Amino acid sequence: MAFSSLYGSSRVETGMQHMSESVFVGLCEIVGISQQVAIRRETVDIREMVGRRVKPYDGIMRMVSGSYREGFRLKGSDIDFMLWPNNHRVIMDMSQSEYYNTADTTLILSDSSESPPGFTLLQLLTPRTIKLVLSACVRMNDRVYISSSIHRQLSCSAVFPNSTEHGPCGSGNIAGLEYDTAHCFVCDFWPLSASSWINRCHSWPDPEVVDDIVRNGCHFVAIGHPLGPHEKEEWRFSFSQAEQKCVYAMNHCQFLTYGLLKLFLKEVINQQSEETNKLLCSYHMKTTVFWAIQQNTLPHWCPQNLLAGFWVCFKLLLKWVYEGICPNFFIPQNNIFLTKVHGPAQNRLFVQLYELYKKGLACLLQSSSIRSYIIHVLYNPRAFVCTDESFIKSEVDCDVEFCHKINHNSFSIPTVDLHSCVKYLYTVEQLVDLPLTQYQVVMLQRLTTPILQITAFILHNMYTNTGVNKQMYIADKISCHMLKLAAKFRCISDMLYVAMYYFKTLRYREASSLLEITKVNLQQPYLMYNDFVDRERYIEAVGGQSWSTKMRHAVAGDIKLDTIICYINELILEQQSAVKNRWPLLYIPVFVMLHFLEFLCYRHIDTTLSQAALDELQVLVHHDQGLYIDVESRDISWEILGICQQITGNPQAALYSYEQSLTQYPFHNIQTATQSRIQDIKGAAPHE
Known part of the structure; x- marks a missing residue:
């Protein structure tokens, strides 16, 4: 059934435009609006720009590629x-x-x-x-x-x-x-x-x-x-x-057409039969869009023409399958169908695609992601469809996207010498003068923050055991300055690095005071933590303000500890285990780290408060349903709870926590440390 049969002849064009607009809205909700896609691309770009400049000439370069890099x-x-x-x-x-x-x-x-x-x-x-x-x-x-x-x-x-x-x-x-x-x-x-x-x-x-x-x-x-x-x-x-x-050179409608083809491949074409569901891949869809755009088969790629663009690409793909030739976009003589789409399999695939083609654009009704947007227009042909992206996705949607990016993009410095840190900072200084977007500026600040924090701890670790008080004093002064400088680009959770430093340098009351302030800020009802936020309260509190303001007052992320730098002695075993298994970072949920530091600091000040912090940590680890501790962080969270219980002299509770850590997904590769702690407990147990 072609869509033309669903409308009177005079209404076909209008109906098709409404259908395209509705699918445009649906794809924006699934794939993202242009601002979200820009955030994804620009944050990865600036991270790699820094990475390329600081990488030693004999190092290994890394580049994110594929659909993730493209913005999907x-x-x-x-x-x-x-x-x-x-x-x-x-x-x-x-x-x-x-x-x-x-x-x-x-x-x-x-x-x-x-x-x-x-x-x-x-x-x-x-x-x-x-x-x-x-x-x-x-x-x-x-x-x-x-x-x-x-x-x-x-x-x-x-x-x-x-x-x-x-x-x-x-x-x-x-x-x-x-x-x-x-x-x-x-x-x-x-x-x-x-x-x-x-x-x-x-x-x-x-x-x-x-x-x-x-x-x-x-x-x-x-x-x-x-x-x-x-x-x-x-x-x-x-x-x-x-x-x-x-792909970056595409307009957003062209990018969404590419996204629609990817969904069509996954949800329609590959569902036809097991014989043919491995013949086509996303790369073929990308190649189709490239050729369709370059050959100028559709003069105007806009929301009203989105389905027309999809149909142009689908027909081109059908032609290629019929001929058994899909020309590589850069080297057309390279037929990327040659070893897959040929012989009987090619014939079966063509028959399946041709059956979809005969249905016209109604074939999209087989797509589970797109179907509802098409049906809405079919039953409401006169319904107004707004294609203004600011109405499709809100300010909060883009902030969540950006929050996720800045909290999941961090460096792991390959060496612990100051030279590497200075090189990073010098690189950042050079990049500041480039014409960067607003997202890249903030991302650059966020990339600078951990470098400053790491430098502070490296300096302290270098001069702690020198025995020269003047050197220790100067190093401490510089470290504190680094941490305060990092705080200028901070989000709420970054203050825990300062508290960690105070704890490491035996300033328990200063650390406790900072933890109290941070705890109040983390308990605000408008807090954005990873992908979780009360949207209405967030907008009431910081809506319309600069991203820097939002970060300082309403955004928190996980605590990331480089596994080759000592932050606090209590986690050295876990860091060594991760390093042994080539894992660069420990990702510790912010509330787990908060209660952990509270427990450690209050032990030197107020044992009642220390026990209260441990109780809060235990409730969090035992009962969280993924709101504050995700799957990847459960191994380290149970581990930290066990460490605290072992410190308090409760070996049975600690043993249970360590065993629970071993049953979690081994994201951090800390099993060696966990087993070592279990052996310590069992070895210290009195023999019956």
């Missing part, structure tokens, strides 16, 4: 990372070697002469390289090449130990979040095989975007062409960075 936060989506050695560079021909100092740069030559379009062999030119690359080398025709299959196998679990191979990536799941990590190589030059793309960019993307893409080159990921002569040795060209910039 759809249920069930994974997060993709690309990693590459910073001092390794791929060149396209030998003449490009003159741009590098081979004394500190490993050069790799791309040799595509025997490979299918979009693939290449990588020849190692300089003997100096890292162990991983050296172990992946094979000799062919008296030349040394890096084998993609060996490299993929060796690097699969380099970031997360339990990863499994999936395409060119190591894949896995952490607390319900799926991830893909692709270890690759970077090239500073745009490949000749993709030069036709530059000439095609007449109307989209803009010349500035094209220049930026070409200037930043490409990557190579570890997977060969199944039909190529050297499948186990070949590497695939990756234009992930270029694709991200193209």
Whole structure:
């Protein structure tokens, strides 16, 4: 049933516009309005901008890629990372070697002469390289090449130990979040095989975007062409960075069309049969949108034309499936259908898609996410649909989005020396002068805050045991100044770092006083903590004010402790366990940390208050239903409760808490510490 049959002929166009507008509203609610998408992109961008500038030349670069980087936060989506050695560079021909100092740069030559379009062999030119690359080398025709299959196998679990191979990536799941990590190589030059793309960019993307893409080159990921002569040795060209910039260049309606195609794939196409539900993927949807926009098949991409844009893309996808050819956007000669969509499977998929096509836009009624928005217009054809994004999502929605980003983006400094911290701060100082957006400015401040806090603790730890009072005094003065400077960019929970420092330096009354003030602020009814907030009270308290004001008065986040820096002695065992398992941070729920510090400080001042803090902590850990302690933080929360109970001389209660910690999802990899504490209790128990 096509939608045209649901309206009189004179009302078809109006009905289609209303339908598109309604779907636009629905997609804004599912995918996000343009402001939310901007927050997601800009906060990741500024974080990586800082990361690139402070990374040592012999370090490993990391880039978030895929749909997460593009601005999607759809249920069930994974997060993709690309990693590459910073001092390794791929060149396209030998003449490009003159741009590098081979004394500190490993050069790799791309040799595509025997490979299918979009693939290449990588020849190692300089003997100096890292162990991983050296172990992946094979000799062919008296030349040394890096084998993609060996490299993929060796690097699969380099970031997360339990990863499994999936395409060119190591894949896995952490607390319900799926991830893909692709270890690759970077090239500073745009490949000749993709030069036709530059000439095609007449109307989209803009010349500035094209220049930026070409200037930043490409990557190579570890997977060969199944039909190529050297499948186990070949590497695939990756234009992930270029694709991200193209997605950024879309207007919001085009981005929502891309989102609609992703939903249509997941909820409609892949539900047709088990035989065909693995043939198409999100990358095919992205490629379809890219070609549809660049070929200018729809003059105006706007809310009223959203379904027209979807239909253009769907027809293009149907044509490709019929032909068995899906041309890569940058290297069209590379048919990305070649090894999947062919033969009997291709025929079955085409029949299924054609059946959907015959239904017209009514095929979208099979989408569980979109159906209700379409039905609303079908039953209310004259209903007014407001496409003003400020009415679709409120100020609170955007603040929750931003709050989530600033509280889940933090650095783990790889070394504990002051030089690294100074380098971070110098980098931030340089970035301040750049033309940053309001979100990037605040994000930069939030990235600076933990660096200042870490520097304060590093200084204290360096000079505590020197025995030189003057050095200790100066270090303490600088540390306090750092913490006060960090407080200028603070949210409510950041004051707990100051309280931690006061506790560590035996200033129990100062710490207790600060904890009392912080506790009052954390108990305000308008507090925004992670994704939880009383929307009406929040707007009454801080609505319309600057984000800096909102942070200081109404926002709190988890406490993040770098596992290689000693903040308080009571958590050293847990930090050591995490470090041993390559885990960089302890994420401690703010209310757990508050009661923990209260308990520790009041033990030196008022034992009654100390017991009251322990009671509050116990109630929180035992009875919280995910409001203040999420799944990822339950292991460390039970651990902290056990530590407090063990300190008070209640081994049975502590033993129960430690055992509960072991039953939680092992997000922080602290099991070694937990088992050690259990053994201490059992070893100290009197023998019967």
